[in-house]
Amino acid sequence: MISLESSIIRFKDVSKKYSQDNIVFSGIDLEIEKGEFVFLTGPSGIGKSTMLRILFCAERPTSGEIWVDGVALSSLSNSQVPYLRRKIGVIFQDFKLLSNHTVFDNVALSLEVIGLGKKQAEKRVMQVLEGVGLTGKASRYPLQLSGGEQQRVAIARAVVNRPPIILADEPTGNLDLQRTEEAMMLMEELNARGATIIFATHDERLFEDTHRRVLRLLNGKIEIQ
Amino acid sequence: MILPTFYHRAFYDLRQDLCAQLITTMVVSLSILIFAFFTLLYFNLQHFVERFGTELGLTIFLTEDTPKDRILSLYQELTELPGVEKVTYISSKEAFGRLENFLKDEKEVLEGVDPEFLPPSFEIQINRAVFQLERIKQLAGEIDKWPEVSKVQFGQEWIDRLYVFSSLARIIVAIAGLLLLFTAAFVVTNTIKLTVYARQEELEIMRLVGATNIFIQGPFLVEAFLQGLLGSSLALGAVFACYRFLQGLEAKSELLRGVNICFIPWHYTVVIIASSVLLCVLGSALAMRRFLRL
Numbered sequence A: 001m002i003s004l005e006s007s008i009i010r011f012k013d014v015s016k017k018y019s020q021d022n023i024v025f026s027g028i029d030l031e032i033e034k035g036e037f038v039f040l041t042g043p044s045g046i047g048k049s050t051m052l053r054i055l056f057c058a059e060r061p062t063s064g065e066i067w068v069d070g071v072a073l074s075s076l077s078n079s080q081v082p083y084l085r086r087k088i089g090v091i092f093q094d095f096k097l098l099s100n101h102t103v104f105d106n107v108a109l110s111l112e113v114i115g116l117g118k119k120q121a122e123k124r125v126m127q128v129l130e131g132v133g134l135t136g137k138a139s140r141y142p143l144q145l146s147g148g149e150q151q152r153v154a155i156a157r158a159v160v161n162r163p164p165i166i167l168a169d170e171p172t173g174n175l176d177l178q179r180t181e182e183a184m185m186l187m188e189e190l191n192a193r194g195a196t197i198i199f200a201t202h203d204e205r206l207f208e209d210t211h212r213r214v215l216r217l218l219n220g221k222i223e224i225q
Numbered sequence B: 001m002i003l004p005t006f007y008h009r010a011f012y013d014l015r016q017d018l019c020a021q022l023i024t025t026m027v028v029s030l031s032i033l034i035f036a037f038f039t040l041l042y043f044n045l046q047h048f049v050e051r052f053g054t055e056l057g058l059t060i061f062l063t064e065d066t067p068k069d070r071i072l073s074l075y076q077e078l079t080e081l082p083g084v085e086k087v088t089y090i091s092s093k094e095a096f097g098r099l100e101n102f103l104k105d106e107k108e109v110l111e112g113v114d115p116e117f118l119p120p121s122f123e124i125q126i127n128r129a130v131f132q133l134e135r136i137k138q139l140a141g142e143i144d145k146w147p148e149v150s151k152v153q154f155g156q157e158w159i160d161r162l163y164v165f166s167s168l169a170r171i172i173v174a175i176a177g178l179l180l181l182f183t184a185a186f187v188v189t190n191t192i193k194l195t196v197y198a199r200q201e202e203l204e205i206m207r208l209v210g211a212t213n214i215f216i217q218g219p220f221l222v223e224a225f226l227q228g229l230l231g232s233s234l235a236l237g238a239v240f241a242c243y244r245f246l247q248g249l250e251a252k253s254e255l256l257r258g259v260n261i262c263f264i265p266w267h268y269t270v271v272i273i274a275s276s277v278l279l280c281v282l283g284s285a286l287a288m289r290r291f292l293r294l
């Protein structure tokens, strides 16, 4: 049980089924260390997104228990969930940007909800937008951007409040080779600064010569490589 | 500290889809307008009945053997009663004269009749501002107990009939108003629901990036508050304008003179505005609840 102290995420016998014949996974046991960078992979529709969604309480597991940063998720009430989410930056597979707000406002939203001052927020947002190469497009609306650009806005919003945990759901799915490299480097950098990262992707190339752990979902079970 | 942020964001959102907000405000306004008209009608009906009753005044018949010197002191006592505006003495002779006038061509029937056969009386006019019908009944009862008084008349039958009619009318107006109120509540909450549903995605995304429910709801509730306030104020403003217009007509037209139209009492207008605000805020909060669970 020493692992409890250094593992920031822990799954114990976790199952998720939507209905009797729609079982996504069952009996998942998993520990992720603080500061680790793991890949989560598996074919489409296998349950990668579902696993991440359970982590930030967008979904509840059917059974089992999950601890995030020492907190058992089943013990969280609805009103406590926002505080958990502030510790977790999520890059959504479908971006989830507000279409009637500018790129700047979309990214600033993460800081606004934690009540950061306007001046400070502005500085940080511009910094992060520079990091993803969108400085010139801060005042555009999401629908005026390409798919890859929208994805980078989603990345910027997830990391702008410097969360200790980052869940990246196919964050490079719409990026070209160069942008993918850049996004990977950004993730590496955040990880070097101490963030724990779960990187869900079905793109094998991204981790083919990595020394990092790769979690492979298959037939409702998880294999660790 | 957090309220200015809500206002800021509420106004930001207002600019974002001004059209939807305007429509909601219009719906609130129209719903309240219809209800307020019925309220105006209700109060005017009530006001009219009360005033009509008081205008009839009182007639006090004295016993025939009332000594002449008592009359002056009775006159004095009546004048000093609270709420009495004017007292007129009508002697037996005067009453006889009136009767003759009334009969006109047929006054021969009075031939040979003693001109003193009618009892002397007082006619009392009540100060309108002070009196209500209940008070008049009470006053009549008091005066009736005086030894020199044989009978007090105040158009009891007339008033009773008017009362029955008016309470019937008032019940109808009240029921119609109540139904309208429900309709208004239904329409308003549903309109607000639609505006909330239109922004469902926004609510969910905010929730996903770690916004607390208060943070998310705040601007919406401020918005709903403003819509309720503005909508009902506009409606009452329109009803007030209409009231002033009718007042103008009343001053000019012979037919309407004396109707003495009144406005909805101010504390009722406050109640209407407060209910409208409450309705909007509650409707908005309830509509949002389902999107703020996960």
Ligand SMILES: Nc1ncnc2c1ncn2[C@@H]1O[C@H](COP(=O)(O)OP(=O)(O)OP(=O)(O)O)[C@@H](O)[C@H]1O
Pocket: A018, A022, A024, A042, A043, A044, A045, A046, A047, A048, A049, A050, A051, A093, A202
């Ligand atoms: N709300 C839901 N109701 C019912 N079934 C669902 C629901 N959400 C997801 N599923 C099912 O759960 C399974 C896993 O979905 P999930 O989105 O986690 O897959 P994924 O591994 O992320 O796939 P992809 O690589 O395509 O993103 C799918 O078979 C899907 O049909």
Ligand SMILES: [Mg+2]
Pocket: A048, A049, A050, A093, A169
């Ligand atoms: Mg997925």
